[in-house]
Amino acid sequence: MGKSTNDADFVAQLRSQGTQRRDGGAGMILHTPPTGASKSLDELIDTDKSESRGSPNERRASAQHDESRAPDDSLGRLVSIDLLDTHPWNARVHRSAERVREIASQIAATRQLVPITITKNPDKPGHYFVIDGETRFRGLKLLNRREAWTLELDIDPKDPLAFYTASFKQTDATEAISPIDKGIKWGTLIEEGHATAAAIAEQLELAPSTVSRMVAYKKFPPAILDFMHSHADRFPYSVAAVLAQLVDRGMPEEAILAKCQEVVDSQHGRRAIEAIVKEAKSDTERKQRKSALVAIPIKAGATQVGSFRTYENGALEFKLSTAATLSSENYKVLSDVFEVVSGLISEGPDDLLAALEQRLAKIRGGN
Structure with missing residues (x-):
């Protein structure tokens, strides 16, 4: 069924299922719109606490009774809150306590208007993973509700890409997922080899280029991502891709956070942000030159014509200002060697030395 329905039709359809309440009355237990004096969320939470008393064992026993209900699958069914578990591949990452309270207030004022989509948890018989509706789930828990209106889907919870895809499509249709949350999850799927x-x-x-650009968010540490999320309008993925260069260059987290604050305070456009990053790059390179671990000069007689350096951040640097000291043959060989090395680094072989020896042998053999 759809994610929402007319209130009168919804109540009529559920009650027409003929299921039995725990107290012996006919019809499902529904949270229909309240009457009488209005209450604050805290007052409603206190009220629901008194109505939801009972040990975990009692609630689980009640949940087993709930499992015996057999309403029309298209309408979903009520499932005990104690049988619902969150899943690491839920599509939404940032979910504020304020948003949970807002949803809880909406549920308390009317009822749960949208079902929580779930799938079976194969490691815990009788339990379910939440695919979409984790904020509603948390809101119901905040209200101490014993049951949630759910709709079950057949999704493999052990397939990260399949579960994420189902969660994304359901969740994004309910409330748009932020670019930051998309980038974090997409980057993690790629980083962990799931997709x-x-x-x-x-x-x-989507276009593959959209995914490739969005994963720039995954490069930032949690504190910076939280800051970006709280100022989401200032950090679209195009800006995040520019700032990610600071992470690639090894800039400390505190320094990157300061640059992000500068972006917010100054209301810079992308060109100005690119200038900030370029300036930061120059500062970083100057610091790198001061902290070289190994510095081997390359000389032509008494004149230095280049150098090989390694740095604390793991960077390697080879410079040759002139090839005048090399014969044309040796210049060609050196150029070929660096071309081979660059290609192998991109390919990422397990044994770089063996792969390099094999390629160099081909160069020596003229193949």
């Missing part, structure tokens, strides 16, 4: 950018794009019906 490629192309596979994610295909599942979500």
Whole structure:
């Protein structure tokens, strides 16, 4: 069924299922709109606490009774809150306590208007993972409700891409997922080897370039992501991709956070942000030159014509200002060697030395 329905039709359809209440009365237990004096959320929470008393064992026993209900699957069913578990591949990352309280207030004022979509938890018989509706789930728990209106889907919870795709499509249709949350999850799927950018794009019906640009968010540490999320309008993925260069260059977290604060305070456009990053790059490079661990000069006679350096942040640097000291043959060989090394680094072989020896042998053999 759809995610929402006319109140009168909803109540009539559920009651027409003929299921039995625990107290022996006919019809499902529904949270219909309240009457009488209005109450604050805290007052409603206190009221629901008194109505939801009972040990965990009693609630689980009641939940087993709930499992015996057999309403029309298209309408979903009521499931005990104690049988619902969150899943690490839920599509939403940032979910504020204020948003949970807002949803709890809406449920308390009317009822749960949208079902929570779930799928079976194979590791805990009788339990379910929440696919979409984790904020509603938390709101119901805040209200101490014993049951949630759910709709079950057949999704494999052990397939990260399949579960995420189902969660994304359901969750994004309810309330748009932020670009930051998308980038974090997409980057994690790729980083952990569960999917490629192309596979994610295909599942979500997006352009692969969109996925590739969005994963820039994954490079930032949690504190910076929280800051960006709280100022989401200032950090679209195009800006995040520019600022991610600071992470790539090893800038400390505190310094990057200061740059993010500068972006917010100054209301910079993208060009100005690119200038900030370029300036920061120059500062970082100057610091790197001061902290070289190894510095081997390359000389032509008494004149230094280049150098090889390694730095504390793991960077390597080879410079040759002139090739005048090399014969044309040796210049070609050196150029070929660096071309081979660059290609192998991009390919990422397990044994770099063996792969390099094999390629160099081909160069020596003229193949």
